[in-house]
Amino acid sequence: MIIVDNVTVAYGDLVAVADVSFTVPPGFVLAVSGPSGAGKSSLLWAIAGAVPVKSGQVEVDGLVITDRPKAAAHGVVLIPQGNGLARVLTARENLTIPLLADRKPSSDAELEEVDRAIEQALTAVGLADSGDHLVEELSGGEQQRVAVARGIAQQGKAILADESTSELDSTNRERVLDLLRTQADRGAAVIIATHDPSVAESADGHALMDEGRLSWVRRL
Numbered sequence: 001m002i003i004v005d006n007v008t009v010a011y012g013d014l015v016a017v018a019d020v021s022f023t024v025p026p027g028f029v030l031a032v033s034g035p036s037g038a039g040k041s042s043l044l045w046a047i048a049g050a051v052p053v054k055s056g057q058v059e060v061d062g063l064v065i066t067d068r069p070k071a072a073a074h075g076v077v078l079i080p081q082g083n084g085l086a087r088v089l090t091a092r093e094n095l096t097i098p099l100l101a102d103r104k105p106s107s108d109a110e111l112e113e114v115d116r117a118i119e120q121a122l123t124a125v126g127l128a129d130s131g132d133h134l135v136e137e138l139s140g141g142e143q144q145r146v147a148v149a150r151g152i153a154q155q156g157k158a159i160l161a162d163e164s165t166s167e168l169d170s171t172n173r174e175r176v177l178d179l180l181r182t183q184a185d186r187g188a189a190v191i192i193a194t195h196d197p198s199v200a201e202s203a204d205g206h207a208l209m210d211e212g213r214l215s216w217v218r219r220l
């Protein structure tokens, strides 16, 4: 459950998110759309603990979000715009790092479980044969799918996908939306920031951001 309670995010004098409140229960997918600069990424970063809130509070499954490391350890997964991948590492290595950091496997069985989760996630995004490729060798759309695979492999409580289908063809867009839906079905609360009307249409709820303010197109 993501609870956003009167959240304001500011960069100096610029208010990027203005007194926004909503709740996303487990099992639901919320789409947030709006023009460039409306504050969508800032909202997701605040939920992820990646930028401080100026006022208000974000809570995810009982944890008040204060910083990114604690939020990540609690299962708040951010799939950032621009993918946030290490370009000189392979696709598989990019998936491995957060899983090792989170799970700290201490036995062969736990390491095998991490390997299995990685292979499953790469297969799910259609990149089973690309795990050994350096990220910088992959196309923009393939990199975007690696970022999604990294996100879903973490099996988070909250999944925040920032424009995660922007570079995908329709087949892969459907594939990624299905994967995010599957994450909701297993109990995650999912938020997708998107410019794509078809992505917004596929979500359970649709909010619009404009100049930091949030209004509803379709309520959860």
Ligand SMILES: Nc1ncnc2c1ncn2[C@@H]1O[C@H](COP(=O)(O)OP(=O)(O)OP(=O)(O)O)[C@@H](O)[C@H]1O
Binding pocket: 011, 014, 016, 034, 035, 036, 037, 038, 039, 040, 041, 042, 043, 081
């Ligand atoms: N680190 C930062 N420092 C200062 N201003 C910032 C920073 N990040 C974002 N902004 C500003 O905050 C506002 C909201 O930006 P944000 O990236 O959240 O919008 P967005 O809706 O995600 O836009 P886009 O659709 O283009 O990704 C913009 O005016 C942007 O220039």
